[in-house]
Amino acid sequence: MNAGQKSARRIAASNGPITRDTVCVSCLHRLTQPSRRPASTAAALADPPSTPTQQPGHPNPPVSTAKSPRKAYQLLASPVLSRPPLLTRDLTSFEKAYYLYQKRLNERLALPFTRYFYYKKGTPGDVEWKRKIKVRKTPARDIGIYAAYGDEGWNDEVLVGDPTAERESVVEALVRDAEGKAIIDEEVVGDAEKEGLGAAGDAKTGEGQRRDLTKVEVERPVDRVTEADKANDLRSLSRKMDRTLYLLVKNREGRWRFPQDRVYGRENLHQAVERILVQGFGIDMNTWIVGNHPIGHHQMKYTSGGAPAPRLAKISPNRLVSTSRDRVEYEQEEYGEKVFFMKGRMMTGQADIAKNEYGDSEFRWLVKEEVEQAVTGGYWKSVKDMLAER
Amino acid sequence: MALLQEVTSTFLRRFKAPPASLHRKWASHCRHASTGAVAQETDELEQSSFLQGEGPAQQAIERFDPAGVAKRRNRRLPPSRYQFRSPRYYRGPLHPHQPPRPSEPSSREFAPGPFSLPRLEQTYHDTLASDYMVLAYAHLPPGQAAFKKGERLRRWEGDSPYFKNRPLRGPRGGDTLRLLRKPVTFRNVPQLQRVTVHTMSSDAINSGAALHVSGMVLQAITNVRAEAHEVKKSVAGFGVRAGMYLSLTCELKGEDMYHFLSKLVDVVMPKMKDWPGVKGSSGDFSGNIALGLKAEEVALFPEVEVNYDMYPPKLIPGCHIMIHTTATTDQDARLLLTQIGIPFFGKLVS
Numbered sequence: 001m002n003a004g005q006k007s008a009r010r011i012a013a014s015n016g017p018i019t020r021d022t023v024c025v026s027c028l029h030r031l032t033q034p035s036r037r038p039a040s041t042a043a044a045l046a047d048p049p050s051t052p053t054q055q056p057g058h059p060n061p062p063v064s065t066a067k068s069p070r071k072a073y074q075l076l077a078s079p080v081l082s083r084p085p086l087l088t089r090d091l092t093s094f095e096k097a098y099y100l101y102q103k104r105l106n107e108r109l110a111l112p113f114t115r116y117f118y119y120k121k122g123t124p125g126d127v128e129w130k131r132k133i134k135v136r137k138t139p140a141r142d143i144g145i146y147a148a149y150g151d152e153g154w155n156d157e158v159l160v161g162d163p164t165a166e167r168e169s170v171v172e173a174l175v176r177d178a179e180g181k182a183i184i185d186e187e188v189v190g191d192a193e194k195e196g197l198g199a200a201g202d203a204k205t206g207e208g209q210r211r212d213l214t215k216v217e218v219e220r221p222v223d224r225v226t227e228a229d230k231a232n233d234l235r236s237l238s239r240k241m242d243r244t245l246y247l248l249v250k251n252r253e254g255r256w257r258f259p260q261d262r263v264y265g266r267e268n269l270h271q272a273v274e275r276i277l278v279q280g281f282g283i284d285m286n287t288w289i290v291g292n293h294p295i296g297h298h299q300m301k302y303t304s305g306g307a308p309a310p311r312l313a314k315i316s317p318n319r320l321v322s323t324s325r326d327r328v329e330y331e332q333e334e335y336g337e338k339v340f341f342m343k344g345r346m347m348t349g350q351a352d353i354a355k356n357e358y359g360d361s362e363f364r365w366l367v368k369e370e371v372e373q374a375v376t377g378g379y380w381k382s383v384k385d386m387l388a389e390r
Numbered sequence: 391m392a393l394l395q396e397v398t399s400t401f402l403r404r405f406k407a408p409p410a411s412l413h414r415k416w417a418s419h420c421r422h423a424s425t426g427a428v429a430q431e432t433d434e435l436e437q438s439s440f441l442q443g444e445g446p447a448q449q450a451i452e453r454f455d456p457a458g459v460a461k462r463r464n465r466r467l468p469p470s471r472y473q474f475r476s477p478r479y480y481r482g483p484l485h486p487h488q489p490p491r492p493s494e495p496s497s498r499e500f501a502p503g504p505f506s507l508p509r510l511e512q513t514y515h516d517t518l519a520s521d522y523m524v525l526a527y528a529h530l531p532p533g534q535a536a537f538k539k540g541e542r543l544r545r546w547e548g549d550s551p552y553f554k555n556r557p558l559r560g561p562r563g564g565d566t567l568r569l570l571r572k573p574v575t576f577r578n579v580p581q582l583q584r585v586t587v588h589t590m591s592s593d594a595i596n597s598g599a600a601l602h603v604s605g606m607v608l609q610a611i612t613n614v615r616a617e618a619h620e621v622k623k624s625v626a627g628f629g630v631r632a633g634m635y636l637s638l639t640c641e642l643k644g645e646d647m648y649h650f651l652s653k654l655v656d657v658v659m660p661k662m663k664d665w666p667g668v669k670g671s672s673g674d675f676s677g678n679i680a681l682g683l684k685a686e687e688v689a690l691f692p693e694v695e696v697n698y699d700m701y702p703p704k705l706i707p708g709c710h711i712m713i714h715t716t717a718t719t720d721q722d723a724r725l726l727l728t729q730i731g732i733p734f735f736g737k738l739v740s
Contacts, residue, residue, distance in 0.1 A: 084517040088509050092431055099505050105495055106502035118697050155457045244516070291524040343524050390516050 069331035077272035078260035096165035107148035135182040252359035265323030282355035294340035298382035301336035508648035526574035569718035580717035590637035667733035677717030
């Protein structure tokens, strides 16, 4: 949505004279073109522009005859690049206990498993199933040993400290099932007929006994705690896979911030932020900038001992912004800085600090709590509500 | 205290010596729950006498073995100890036997509750919802008046005096008003509401087995028992009489819905041959999108693929999948589904 002519005029009129210092260049250009306006609206303008009026139909912005540089705030764009969580979060102990109990209740209430619908009679799959179900007593693979329809069906709750609901036990049970082993190793007792090999309590020893002719190699799930977590490598994207990681850089002043840079020429925030990512970290990052408007802002005034201390800035054209080359290097008196943050998502790739053009020395991928520790108080206040809890 | 603060156990610990509270006893018994994790969870709880209690003695905890006690018991307990059925009819609030809440396991209406925290649900709440909010934001610059839409119900304009209190006219082009679109805020982000899977088999006109097979397939892929629907009106052209059971639907909500959509997007859609995506014109103008799967595509679901031979040949049905969202326009629904991973092709019609 564009701010219309009326709004720019209204704002500019209420804040005082429309000068190069109070209104942006494009609004000024639009407002100080008397040839396009009829006489009636020209009279309606509250304050006439104090800059010298330009020639009617002149395309370029008015050239200031004043010697002093333009007064403004430094306009910066900053990408808040985040890698969203790649893993689900760990369940709390209550959730684990609850889900286990509900699964066991489901076993009691659901209709019995129809074995022959899934395994054809006499096939190896059927034999394997029968062997496993004898130990496990339930078709479900992640609720431990529980006989829902038997005499002990009432005993569906586990005792405090039972490991059945824990992730490690569930993974172990599933992997063992995939390998063809029963959920627990049955005790092997001496058996005269079968040369000392047999399972306890099994009348027909040997039938259904799996002989280790072919060992099934089952791929185990990768550990949720990665090597980057153990080494606490703050530059790695594989750290804290269940949390959102944010990209921060140490700027030339030694402060940890989100990467930021000026907005040049006529580029919009989206374009500025894409350029900043390339100029800051190289081309090897596959990113997506979400939307066209900022998600937050931070403002800082330059003061020394309470009084405003404006800084003179020389703005030279940026090699990647073609519209910034319209004007050669110009000066601007800056009273502070205004940073607008844009949301970005990281898909693949990694940041390369060697390609940095801003003098940033380091980069880190940090979670929300670590960002709080790294940045200063005022900056954190502006930034904290943009960051996700998980 | 200038600010109100939650009365948690961490807060109270600052003022008094910690008692031998319950959570420490539990933590010491939980071999597999590290003391740190359990203590962290109970720290966030509000302080209550339940947490401050002494708890059972160590000896009692070690001796607790209900299964063992039952095994060692020689005598038979009275029948009331073995049977319990909750009352079938509600006989008023003063009756001694009150039916339990449906959430109680002993209730006749108990349905075992969530078994997991679905990955898609977590992804939505952590990642997709906030991205959606940013994408759907419409900025109104200060000083600019919001765009005023025309009247939804149009007044009669003209000279006639009878126009004054005449009932207002509907929108142009038809009498159906489209849903109002409220701006998307953090409280108003479109979510998945439910999924309806529907199938109709014309084979069921002649054979009852076809409907049973369709029902089994639907039950396998959705984890929900299918409901059969009868034909309302006889149509001789299709060879169909009123009262025939020819179609089935499954309503999926919550955990089942998220698991079904995850399977659809991650397992089935990548395997579909030459599938361009969901049609861009799909949508009922109210934020619900529908797509169809052919029989060979339904067979790609892992639950059907595992025992594909058990189903009679050519009786695995195709189905319609209707995804209902809380969005009120088609564009909003399509944006949400694109975030989830469903591709759209062709001209997007709203």
